[in-house]
Amino acid sequence: MKTEVAIIGAGPAGLLLGHLLRAEGIECVILERASADYVLGRIRAGVLERTTTDLMHRLGIDERLKKEGLLEEGFCLADGERLIRIDTLALTGKHVTVYGQTEVTRDLMGAAPERGLDIVYEAEDVTLHDVDSDAPYVTYAKDGRTHRIDARFIAGCDGYHGASRRAVPASAGRSFERVHPFGWLGILADVPPCHDELIYANHANGFALASMRSKTRSRYYIDVPLTERVEDWPDERLWDELALRLGPEAAARITRGPAIEKSIAPLRSFVFEPMRHGSLFLAGDAAHIVPPTGAKGLNLAASDVAYLSDALIGFFRRGCNEGIGDYSAKALARVWKCERFSWALTKLMHRFPDDGPFERRMQVAELDYIASSPAAQTAIAENYVGIPL
Ligand code: APR
Ligand code: PHB
Numbered sequence: 001m002k003t004e005v006a007i008i009g010a011g012p013a014g015l016l017l018g019h020l021l022r023a024e025g026i027e028c029v030i031l032e033r034a035s036a037d038y039v040l041g042r043i044r045a046g047v048l049e050r051t052t053t054d055l056m057h058r059l060g061i062d063e064r065l066k067k068e069g070l071l072e073e074g075f076c077l078a079d080g081e082r083l084i085r086i087d088t089l090a091l092t093g094k095h096v097t098v099y100g101q102t103e104v105t106r107d108l109m110g111a112a113p114e115r116g117l118d119i120v121y122e123a124e125d126v127t128l129h130d131v132d133s134d135a136p137y138v139t140y141a142k143d144g145r146t147h148r149i150d151a152r153f154i155a156g157c158d159g160y161h162g163a164s165r166r167a168v169p170a171s172a173g174r175s176f177e178r179v180h181p182f183g184w185l186g187i188l189a190d191v192p193p194c195h196d197e198l199i200y201a202n203h204a205n206g207f208a209l210a211s212m213r214s215k216t217r218s219r220y221y222i223d224v225p226l227t228e229r230v231e232d233w234p235d236e237r238l239w240d241e242l243a244l245r246l247g248p249e250a251a252a253r254i255t256r257g258p259a260i261e262k263s264i265a266p267l268r269s270f271v272f273e274p275m276r277h278g279s280l281f282l283a284g285d286a287a288h289i290v291p292p293t294g295a296k297g298l299n300l301a302a303s304d305v306a307y308l309s310d311a312l313i314g315f316f317r318r319g320c321n322e323g324i325g326d327y328s329a330k331a332l333a334r335v336w337k338c339e340r341f342s343w344a345l346t347k348l349m350h351r352f353p354d355d356g357p358f359e360r361r362m363q364v365a366e367l368d369y370i371a372s373s374p375a376a377q378t379a380i381a382e383n384y385v386g387i388p389l
Pocket of ligand 2: 295
């Protein structure tokens with residue numbers, strides 16, 4: 001089989017890219033290792049920047065997002081008894097939208113058949129070939145047969161553990177990585193949120209986050225050492241800890257309920273440079289990971305794909321090579337700014353095991369500064385709503 005762009009991975013990055021290309025009549029095929037049900041079963045973050053909702057709008061796949069997404073005008077940083085509100089709407093003129101990544105994926109998947117976007121699920125042993133050349137190809141196994149797709153370009157949207165990044169020779173790439181010494185234990189429950197805006201809390205016991213998916217579904221997190229297991233945290237223990245860490249005001253309004261989902265996710269900062277090698281482009285988690293503080297993961301995947309689709313549309317529709325050449329540098333400039341923000345918010349809101357009294361005083365001073373300075377609040381707000389493309 002022959003196509004113009006072979007896309008590896010049907011997460012948000014691959015699906016968004018596929019739709020943006022199909023909207024311009026560019027041929028592409030998505031190869032996904034997992035089943036559609038498996039992809040939809042993954043619970044991920046749920047805060048969309050304007051840059052991401054604008055892309056869904058441009059595609060006309062935002063009907064449900066507009067109806068069900070919650071427009072958020074601000075969020076809070078909790079520091080002991082104090083709540084510092086960051087009024088993102090007043091400071092930047094922009095909202096963020098609470099809408100689960102799983103729902104974004106569901107909407108993009110659902111719109112694929114009517115838009116002629118081919119997705120091959122359960123494609124095994126996806127292997128990239130000749131990415132150095134102008135005629136790369138991908139092989140995969142399905143239903144006991146080996147298949148081959150020839151393409152002009154390959155887009156590696158297959159996440160951190162995917163095959164694409166590994167197709168770049170070691171001498172041609174460089175990784176930057178910090179593994180943070182804890183994970184986030186998350187609970188999803190069908191109970192009303194304790195607050196109508198997100199609360200990120202820094203407590204002596206550690207970090208907590210109160211988030212939501214809707215007015216009747218809540219998502220909460222605490223940080224835990226990586227040695228802990230989900231079984232160590234029966235629901236009641238987790239609710240008690242959340243109430244303590246989020247502070248008395250939020251605690252008074254927490255509604256407890258049984259967990260629909262509970263899992264621990266490690267925290268990592270990772271960037272791979274460059275994001276293009278020959279005819280292979282990397283986008284989303286395949287090229288970078290941010291810790292979840294600030295919810296930049298999906299949004300960064302979306303901004304990569306906005307740049308990449310522009311570059312590919314320029315190439316196929318106008319015969320222009322410039323966007324292709326600029327993609328990596330352009331995407332990385334934004335990636336590093338989001339890495340910085342996610343890392344800074346992680347440092348501010350977590351108690352790191354190696355931190356002592358000095359580091360704690362630094363956090364207190366910074367939170368004090370943020371509480372009293374509109375300039376500091378604006379800097380946080382403009383990163384939170386998403387720096388412009
Ligand atoms: N072959 C084919 N598909 C693969 C392979 C492979 N070898 N390896 C992984 N995949 C698929 C995964 O099953 C997954 O569906 O690639 C997809 C990658 O999707 P995501 O991990 O969701 O990554 P991305 O689309 O870049 O989205 C980034 O998702 O991981 C979150 O927090 C992250 O919010 C961020 C967003
Ligand atoms: C979530 O709702 O799952 C969420 C929200 C904000 C974050 C991370 C996760 O920073």
